[in-house]
Amino acid sequence: MNSIVSDNAADAIEAAQHREVDTPSSAVMRFSKDKPLRLDAGVDLAPWQIAYQTYGTLNDDRSNAILICHALTGDQHVANQHPVTGKPGWWELMVGPGRPIDTDRYFVICSNVLGGCLGTTGPASTDPETGKAIGLDLPVITVRDMVNAQAMLIDGLGIDSLFCAVGGSMGGMQVLQWAVSYPERVFSAIPIATGARHSSQNIAFHEVGRQAIMADPDWRGGRYLEEDTRPSKGLAVARMTAHITYLSEAGLHRKFGRSLQDRDAVTFGFDADFQIESYLRYQGMTFVDRFDANSYLYMTRAMDYFDLAADNGGVLANAFMGSKTRFCLVSFTSDWLFPTPESRAIVHALNAAGASVSFVEIESDRGHDSFLLDEPELFKTVTGFLAGAGRARGLGPSETMG
C-alpha cells in the first residue's frame, strides 16, 4: 500500500493508457459521419466509437444478454485483466463462470462509457480532422447520451432486448435511464447503490474535484495533451476527495484507525504520518496514470446533471409509468453518497407506477464501495433475482449453455 510506483512503471502505464484511448485492445464499434449520436447538448457527435468487452455466448433467441454499466472511473474490463494496469477485472466477484452474473449462462456486455478514456469517444480521443485531442470541444455528455450510445452498440450487436441491465453508482444511473428511455428493451434492471438524481452534496464533492483539476497549472485550460503536460496533482486530489466519499467513517476507523505509517510517533511535519494519509496518496497517485483528467470532468458533470424526475415533469413515478421491466434495487447501510432513502424514493416511484420491484438494503460498513466488494448478500440477491427473471423470460439453464 505504501510502495511507490517507480517513475518508469508509471510512464509505461500512462503510455499504455494513451494507446487505449484511440486504439483500444477491446472490441470497438465505429460509427461514421452518417451515423451520428445526437447529444442532449443539441449537437451530433460523428464520427464516434464505442469500445466494449463481451463474455459468454449469445443464445439462439438472443434473449440472454446482460449489459453491465460501469461507474465513474470504471471501464469495460469487468471480468478480464486490465490492459493498462494488469489488475483483475473490476467486478470479477460478480461476473464470470459460476458467478452471480454467470458467463456460462448469460452473454455479458460491458462498454466504456461515452466521454470515457479507454476506447470510447471522449475528450482524450483524437479528432480526426485536426489530429489533436478533442479536449473541451466535446459537448457536455449526459447519462442519457451514454445510454443512447450503448443502445446503438446493442443494435449493432443484433440484440433487440436486454435480459438485464446492471450497474452501481453512475452505472446504476445508466440502468435507470435505460429503463426509462428504452423500457421495452430492458427485461430486468438492477440499479445498485444509486439514485434518481445527484444530490446537492454529491454535486458539491464533484465540484471540489473539478476545481482541483482546473486549478492545476498543468491542466493548461484543458489542452494538456497538446502541450504534453498532465494535471496529475489536481487529478490526484480530486480522486482522494472522491475516494473518501466511497468509504464510511466506521469502515475507515476499522481499517486504519489512527495508526501511523511506518513510524512509532508523529513527525511534527506534513509527511503522511497516518496510514489513512498514505493510503489516500497512493489512491490518488495510481489513479492519475490510468485516467484522463478531462474525462473525469465530463463524467462527474454527467452525474451532476442526472435528474430523472426533472426529465418527467418533476414526478419520478411518471418516468416509469407502464414499465414492464422487473427491477431489483440494492442499497448499503453505510453508503452516505447514495444513502438508502435515495433507493427508497425510486422504489416508491416504481410502486406508484405499478412496476415490479424488489428492494434489498444490505448491512455493510464499507460504504458506497460495498457494491464492488465481497458482499455475499449482494451476490445472493443478484443470483436469486436473475434466476426468477430468467424463469419469467424462459431462459432454461440448459439452452443457454454455450
Next chain:
Amino acid sequence: MINGKPAEARVDLKVVAELVEPDARVLDIGCGNGDLLKLLEDTKNVDGRGIELSQAGVNMSVARGLSVIQGDADTDLVNYPDDSFDYVILSQTVQATYAPKEVVEHMLRIGRRAIVSIPNFGHWRLRGQIFFRGRMPVTRNLPYSWYDTPNIHFCTIRDFVQLVHEIDARLEKAVALNAGGQRMPVSAPWWFWNLFGEQAVFLLRR
C-alpha cells in the same frame, strides 16, 4: 417471520391461498421469507409483490426470485396508488402494526379485496393463562414474552369483526382454524369461534 414460525406451521397460508383467484395481482404485506407468495405463484399463477420489515426476510425472498421490498406496513402503504392490486394480504401481521385500523383501511384502498389472518387472542387457552396464572399468555404460536414481543395490538376474532364494521367494509368470508389447524364448522356461532379458534382468516371488500 414475524411470528418466527416455520412454514409448515402456517396452516393459515393454505387457507389464504384458497381465497385468491388465479392470475390475480397480489400484494403480501409482511411476507416474511416469501412462503405465501411462492405458494401463490406456484399454485395460482399470481403476479405477486411483497413488503417485509426484516432484512433477512427480504433478502431470502428476493433470492427466491420474488418481487419483495423492504418496508413497513405502517409507513409505506401510503405510497401505493388506489386499486393497484386485486388482493392485499396481511397474514399474521396485523397484531404487529402500530396502527392496525389505518393499515386495513389502506389495504382496502390499494386492493379490491383484503385478506387478513390473525392469531385469536380470545382462544380459551390464552384466556386460561390470564385467568388461572395471571400471566401474559405464551403459546407455541405466540412464543414471545410480553417484554420482547413484536405483537403490540392483539385482538380477538370478535374484535376484528367489530373493526370490519367500524370501517364499513364487507366481510365476504371468514374461516377459523382450531389448535390442530383444522377448519371449524361454518355454522358454529361467533362465540364458539372466538373461544376455540386459534387463528382466523377474513376476506374483506370495500
